[in-house]
Amino acid sequence: MGFQEKFEQNKVVDAIFTKNMQFFELLSPDVYAEFKSYEPQNLTLAFDESEHINIINRKTGRFVYPERPEQYADKQVDKFLRDTKASVIRFYNPHVVDTQYLHHEMMDSLVELRGDASMPEFFAQDEQLIQQLFIVGIGSGLHIKALLEQKALNNVVIIENNKDSFYLSMYFVDWESIFRAVKGQLKIIIGDTEKEILDNLHQYTYEVGNYVFTKMFVYRHYVNSTLDTLLENFFKKLLAPSAAAGFYDDEKVGLAHTVENCQRNIPPSTVGLLQRKIHCQLPAVVIGNGPSLDGSEHFLRANKDKMILISCGSSLSALEGMGIKPDIHVEQERPYDTYRWLIKSTTESFRQGIYFYGLNTVHPDCFSLFDADKTGQCLKPNDLGSIYLSRSIKKGHTLSFADGSNPTVTNFGLSLCVLLGMKNVFLAGVDLGMKEIDKHHSEKSYYAKAKDESPNIFKFIEATDDKFKIKGRDGKELYTNAAFNSSKLNIERLIDKYGLNVKNLSDGAEIRGAAFESNDYIVKEVAGKDKIKTLQALHEMVFSSEGVLPESKDKVKSKVIIEAEGLFSQLREILKLTVENEEQLVNRLSEIRNSFWQTKLDGYTAMLFKGSIETMLSAVYSVVLYGGVENYSENFAKSCQIVNRFLDQVEEDMKHNLYNLDTYCNL
Structure with missing residues (x-):
């Protein structure tokens, strides 16, 4: 190819780029501002061996596409249409218990209407209109153009974590034409961090609704393990129980319980100490009821006087079995079941002297089982009862939410640490995964006896419909489910957001930001810190009914x-x-x-x-x-x-x- 031909190719791509910048200046000024003077870091345009404009990696000297980018895009689209099946979310009823909730009755009736019919396979090539498509990777963008020439697309999400790629795509494709061709919503997510991408995905979910993910296709333009893992976690979170x-x-009960808790003068959380840079010097241990809790008994016994012990949910019964009394106990579930569980699994004498904190949605009778001057309700984010509390506070007074307090009670335990200013935290029995599906709780907890009394109590946990494997300690694989995985992701988010120093004593899921630690670890004593006085001071700083x-x-x-x-x-x-x-x-x-x-x-x-x-x-x-x-x-x-x-x-x-x-x- 001579100079003139290359010159003409350059003119064409420059014209496309100019048109794209004019388009984004109107559509998205932020995108225009970021890319009008952008300098690619690792990727750039170059003429390949066939003398066609391609993308080259500066570090490796290799071209991104082994042939003319247009030809590569056409072949890849053909393969996608021929081989790709839709991912379909299936609703099922585990038939565990009859809650008598109207929502559950509706959902059960819908599932029964489906019957035992097997899900048909949906191939991309057979779709008249692809309702929801995720495209991983932009590259030249020519695959998106080629796909739209063959298929009608309704809602499309394009994810890319390399800004170079999006910048260079503006030399290959007319983005205005792509936006016009997509029938529904087109969202381009270009993020430097996992949080940035996930935040955009959640915003998209809010805009279009969860139902669009019931049947979806994923187009992977190139291998990107970071984006694949991120999308996988996002999809697993979508599969978490509808509750x-x-x-x-659920919301009605939460409102009723919050109203009653206010009438009983249970003080709400008014400030978050970590957010105000107020730190508790004593370390804390968040105690879940996973099977590895039994292996942490020695650690808890050896260090209990040097740290604040926070029992979560059913772990309280295991601790009573060990003869180890926690300083704080937390609950987050709404049902009356929680109250009955506390009565049956622990003794009144053991509960005396323990601080008790529940989400505002917790059954009011639970608070009555603990010392009245040592209780408090924490505001659950995105909750009807919390709206009621927020509207019941006088001007000049504040409330503080328990950030990241769902989906499991151990999430609330870590969230409470944030409220109480506890930055140095250990996790014990926070497994969020199982080596064996039928071994999911401490052997020393009340669960062993409860299973004999109520055989159905574990059916949901032991159901295999939504199980998948994740990494645990020493790289070993564990079984988990969507709810436990969502819990893990929320713990990781809290650790990152508040800069928590977390050590994981559990023999469960690998949690980013919480390095595994031996149960032989010896906690250093904090000189001059009286635990009893510290707990009382923290309680008085955070919880108050004044202004409600x-x-x-x-x-x-x-x-x-x-x-x-x-x-x-x-x-x-x-x-x-x-x-x-x-x-x-x-x-x-x-x-x-x-x-x-x-x-x-x-x-x-x-x-x-x-x-x-x-x-x-x-x-x-x-x-x-x-x-x-x-x-x-x-x-x-x-x-x-x-x-x-x-x-x-x-x-x-x-x-x-x-x-x-x-x-x-x-x-």
Whole structure:
């Protein structure tokens, strides 16, 4: 190729780049500002051996594409369409217990409607419209252009952690044309850090709804282990139990318990000490009830006087069995079951003198089992009860949330450390994984006896439907599930966010930022620190009822009922419509979601229903997909009947039971 031909190629790519910059200047000024004078670090443009413009890695001297980039893109797209199957989220009912929650009844009915039908395989080449596509890697971007020439795409997320790549793509493809070709939302995530990318993914989830992930395709343009792991963790979090997202009965109970806890004058958390740079000098140990807790008994016994012991959930019974009394005990679950568990698994004399902290959603009777002057309620983020507390605080007073307190009680234990200013933390029995599926709790806890009394108590934990393997101590593999993995990720986030110094004594999941430590470790004594006085001082600094003036229950109830009636009326009109194919199905689900979010609901009403609405949409999508294309109309109609019944039941329930305390008990 002569000079003139190369000159003409350069003119073409320069023109494309100029057009792209003009486009992004209007669409996204931030992108324009970052890339208008950008200098690539590792990748750049160069003429390859065939004298075509390619991308070359400066460090290795190798071209990214082994042939003309356009040809490579075409071949890769053909292979993607031919070989790639959709990932489909399947809802199932473990049939563990009957909670009598209306949301669970609706979800169980939807799952039963699906029956035992096996999920059909969906290949990309057979899709008329790919509803949700993740593209890992931008490169030249030509594969995106080539794919759009063959397939209609609805919602697309493009993820890239190399800014060089996105910059160079602006010399190859017309991004304005790509944005115009995508029917739904196109989100480009270019992040330097895992947190930045995950935050953008969660924002996208909020914008489009969880239901779009019920059936999705993943296009991997190149091998990127960092992005693959990140996406895998994101997808696993999506698979966590629907309870993690909240639902009608869950939020209703949380509100009722918070109202009652306020009436019983349980002081809320008002400040977060680590956020205010106030540090507790004594180290803490967060104690879970994993099977490795038994191996940490020696460590706890040897160091208990030099650190603050925080028992989480059922680990309290194991500690009583060991004869080791914690300084603090925490609970996070709403059900009455938690109260019954505490009574049956521990003695009154053992509980005396222990500080007890629960999330605001915890059953009020749990607080009554501990010394009244040593209790407090911590605000759960993204929660209806916390909205109530926030609106019940006088001007000039503050409240502090228990950041990262879900999904497991050990998450709350670490979150409490942040509130109490404890930066140096050990983890004991925080396994979040199992070497054997039927060995998931300490042998010294009440669970051994409880299993004999209630054989179904472990069915959900031992179910294999959502199990997968992760790395543990010494690289050994463990079984875990979506909830435990989500717990691990939240612990990692807290460690990173607050700069915690964490040592992991557990023989469980590998937790980033928490190096494994031997149980023979000896904790150094902090001179001049009296543990009893320290605990009292921390309690008085963080927890106070001063300035709490509870909002009128009747006023809240009236507002919620009126708004719910209007919302349900809109939803019932949409549920009357028919569906003949997947595109219509997705449109109906989108209409339902838009009706919910575009109705300007008060925070109480929105929080009460958003979890059930979002989860229901995903379940309906899944159920209709299982039924096959010939049954779209029938399955959607049957699903709508189930949803309508749920709306009818909720309307009656709100009128009569909005402030009823929880009664569910599995013991």
